[in-house]
Amino acid sequence: xxxxxxxxxxxxxxxxxxxxxxPPLTERPFTAEEAExxxxxxKALGDPVRLRLFSAxxxxxxxxxxxxxISDVGVSQPTVSHHLKKLKEAGLLTSERRGTWVYYRVExxxxxxxxxxxxxxxAAA
Amino acid sequence: xxxxxxxxxxxxxxxxxxxxxxPPLTERPFTAEEAExxxxxxKALGDPVRLRLFSAxxxxxxxxxxxxxISDVGVSQPTVSHHLKKLKEAGLLTSERRGTWVYYRVExxxxxxxxxxxxxxxAAA
Numbered sequence: 158x159x160x161x162x163x164x165x166x167x168x169x170x171x172x173x174x175x176x177x178x179x180p181p182l183t184e185r186p187f188t189a190e191e192a193e194x195x196x197x198x199x200k201a202l203g204d205p206v207r208l209r210l211f212s213a214x215x216x217x218x219x220x221x222x223x224x225x226x227i228s229d230v231g232v233s234q235p236t237v238s239h240h241l242k243k244l245k246e247a248g249l250l251t252s253e254r255r256g257t258w259v260y261y262r263v264e265x266x267x268x269x270x271x272x273x274x275x276x277x278x279x280a281a282a
Numbered sequence: 283x284x285x286x287x288x289x290x291x292x293x294x295x296x297x298x299x300x301x302x303x304x305p306p307l308t309e310r311p312f313t314a315e316e317a318e319x320x321x322x323x324x325k326a327l328g329d330p331v332r333l334r335l336f337s338a339x340x341x342x343x344x345x346x347x348x349x350x351x352i353s354d355v356g357v358s359q360p361t362v363s364h365h366l367k368k369l370k371e372a373g374l375l376t377s378e379r380r381g382t383w384v385y386y387r388v389e390x391x392x393x394x395x396x397x398x399x400x401x402x403x404x405a406a407a
Contacts, residue, residue: 183393187337189356192330200328205317208324212312231314268308268402275397277390 181276198271201247206232207240214241214250214261221262306401323396326372331357332365339366339375339386346387 178198179191187195202208209230214222227237241261244250249267253260304316312320327333334355339347352362366386369375374392378385 182337183340192333196330203325203328205321208317212307215308272400
């Protein structure tokens with residue numbers, strides 16, 4: 158994997174990859190298209206279990222987590238896998254299968270994108 | 283629709299100690315409680331119309347918008363009002379009625395809270 162800053166084409170299989178979007182929410186009213194893209198990312202984090210999973214991956218040493226290592230969010234393994242897949246579809250995680258297990262990591266451009274969205278611009282202060 | 287109306291710590295009005303939630307998502311795995319609180323904010327922004335409305339309010343000169351001034355998001359006035367109410371319930375907006383109209387503004391602590399959530403910490407870089 159290269160470290161280029163080229164906007165997502167997210168990992169293999171993500172059929173609905175989300176391109177990094179948009180200006181800060183405080184900068185100007187969003188267009189319908191921007192809102193569609195950004196809302197998809199927020200929606201993916203709008204579920205407590207997915208948020209815990211995202212946080213578990215994002216905060217993990219080395220930035221990568223094996224599905225097999227996630228067991229403390231109070232849901233079954235299939236449910237974990239389901240939610241991780243949703244996060245991947247929203248462009249927030251990438252995944253790689255190695256042998257039996259799938260490993261997830263945060264898509265840095267997605268995190269940066271959301272961070273930018275919520276940046277507080279001087280105009281809004 | 284029939285979600286409980288348990289108010290968030292960020293409720294408008296009395297500027298009672300806003301419980302800012304939470305640490306950056308990249309800092310450590312979220313607890314169930316943190317995830318509940320934060321997911322509610324993300325969920326509120328996980329809808330394109332609500333996101334456009336939030337952006338319209340957040341980017342408006344003076345930081346305040348009259349409901350009567352919002353007409354360009356492609357939905358009816360009652361729908362606008364409905365979504366603004368949802369954003370308020372999630373603690374992202376505050377409102378004030380003056381005469382006939384309701385005026386909305388962004389709850390700064392909510393924006394700061396979400397911004398912090400998505401901050402990219404060195405550990406995650």
